[in-house]
Amino acid sequence: MLSIALAGKPNAGKSTLYTAATMAEVDVANYPFTTIDANRGVSHVRTECPCLERDRRCTSEDCRDGKRYVPIELLDVAGLVPGAHEGKGLGNQFLDELTNADVIVNVIDASGGTNEKGEPVDVGTHDPLEDIDFVEAEMDMWLAGIVDRNWESIERKSRSPDFDLDDALAEMLTGFGASPLDVAKILRKLEYPEDPIQWDDDHRENLARQVRRRTKPIVVAANKIDTAPEANVERLLELEKPVIPTTAEGELALRRAAEGGFVDYDPGDESFEVVGEVSDAQHGALEDLAETMETWGGTGVQAVLDHAVYELLEYVTAYPVEDASKWSDGSGNVLPDAFLLPEGSTPVDLAYAVHSDIGDGYLHAVNAKSSREVSDSYDLEEGDVIKIVSTAS
Ligand SMILES: Nc1nc2c(ncn2[C@@H]2O[C@H](COP(=O)(O)OP(=O)(O)O)[C@@H](O)[C@H]2O)c(=O)[nH]1
Ligand SMILES: [Mg+2]
The missing domain is CATH 3.40.50.300 (P-loop containing nucleotide triphosphate hydrolases)
Incomplete structure (x- = not known):
């Protein structure tokens, strides 16, 4: 949740x-x-x-x-x-x-x-x-402290031939809610040294600030x-x-x-x-x-x-249904469930939010408002009512 x-x-x-x-x-x-x-x-x-x-x-x-x-x-x-x-x-x-x-x-x-x-x-x-x-400021400095404490281990890892700064930082920051994509975007924007040994305190503090802004x-x-x-x-x-x-x-x-x-x-x-x-x-x-x-x-x-x-997270609410004309589940409950998903989520993401089996068995989806099939890459909109057709349902 x-x-x-x-x-x-x-x-x-x-x-x-x-x-x-x-x-x-x-x-x-x-x-x-x-x-x-x-x-x-x-x-x-x-x-x-x-x-x-x-x-x-x-x-x-x-x-x-x-x-x-x-x-x-x-x-x-x-x-x-x-x-x-x-x-x-x-x-x-x-x-x-x-x-x-x-x-x-x-x-x-x-x-x-x-x-x-x-x-x-x-x-x-x-x-x-x-x-x-x-x-x-407290949140930024707290995260900067975590980055600091982990830096030695990053430096150690950097001696290995297959070291990748993006991967190492993404791994360190994943617990904080930063995705590899978040980390990549932040690193590109600020142009940090490739070699972690050349990083100074300002680099680390700045990284922490950017990560905090993006993830919290x-x-x-x-x-x-x-x-x-x-x-x-x-x-x-x-x-x-x-x-x-x-x-x-x-x-x-x-x-x-x-x-x-x-x-x-x-x-x-x-x-x-x-x-x-x-x-x-x-x-x-x-x-x-x-x-x-x-x-x-x-x-x-x-x-x-x-x-x-x-507004801040830009989530949308989507309503999965089994019956596309009645907008109901199998027992006739109308619009029984609502799911919050990040903007840009697709019917496949909604299927996985309902249940991983429904996601795995995803075949296609129908927009219940228009009764039209939607493509797998369709961006869900606020208030969409979606029938997911899956081998699992
Ligand atoms: N006037 C007023 N007092 C509030 C309001 N919200 C909380 N308080 C009071 O502020 C004090 C601290 O509230 P509390 O919720 O315990 O704050 P917390 O320490 O941030 O969890 C209590 O005496 C509350 O009754 C409000 O909207 N207006
Ligand atoms: Mg309190």
Whole structure:
């Protein structure tokens, strides 16, 4: 499953965002436990379900009137403080946990109520812009340290006649999510010495930075917009980086209220409706939240996950079916499954995502929307409904 890690300083709101985003709002048949362990759970990205193009809404449990929720994994990693790569705080544990993530959400306290060490201070007294670069820098330096520690072994290998720098670096960096193609592109672009013995610290640091950028893209959640000075959020939005304003606390309150039947709200909605009896205090809190959501277009929690997957990683959602006219599986369930795949994926990739046997036995595929056969090299598009014909099905 695609994995999103929440990074950032202590007190920024990571755990609140995590709790809100992993609440069992949508029952996912395949994932009965939304929390895998204390800080690893199942959340969802939201997209438009293809059933919106038909007369009737589909039967999937992940679809609410055309709002489709596709499972992803969410990691709530330990708080990060400056110096983490040297082992400060829970530093290295934190960074090691990021190894498995496909994309990072850097949660910052946009209200300026958290200082550089992650301690609560009066709102507005810390500049949240300072919290953005340090997470990147820590990750870069941490990876640079790993490259450094492995360099001797690379140098040793370079004495062998069949040594290949691309291969050696790809092998070293594969655990970090870098493909051989990633490594090749980075090496060509920066023109490093062929002989690893001629590499200096700058070369290695630069390599680490490039690899981190390519394999661990970051979107910023400018959190606590409910108490943040608006000017803070505006300044963050002006940066040349992806920034999504969020209120994790607001999202958590709404999900709980929705579960209790007090409000009508689906994650990612721009607004909500009060439908049950609420106390005066609750009413006041909900009114404040409604105002915040109107200013920023929602709580932003769903939006930041969606941005990570659909904008930064550029994934698409594809829906495999067995019956191309009913868009259903063998038992008549309409659009039962959704798969997230990198842009440029083909029907063959989708077949393998469903099951390796289906992939191995792949014969051809039909686009269920047009009822036409598609070529094996067809680039899947967002919302494609695909019937895979395989010797294995
Ligand atoms: N006002 C406000 N407070 C928040 C928000 N999100 C989290 N908090 C509060 O910030 C504090 C730290 O939150 P927590 O999720 O534990 O942060 P973590 O250390 O990054 O995991 C708690 O008191 C939360 O209630 C938010 O969106 N708005
Ligand atoms: Mg926490």
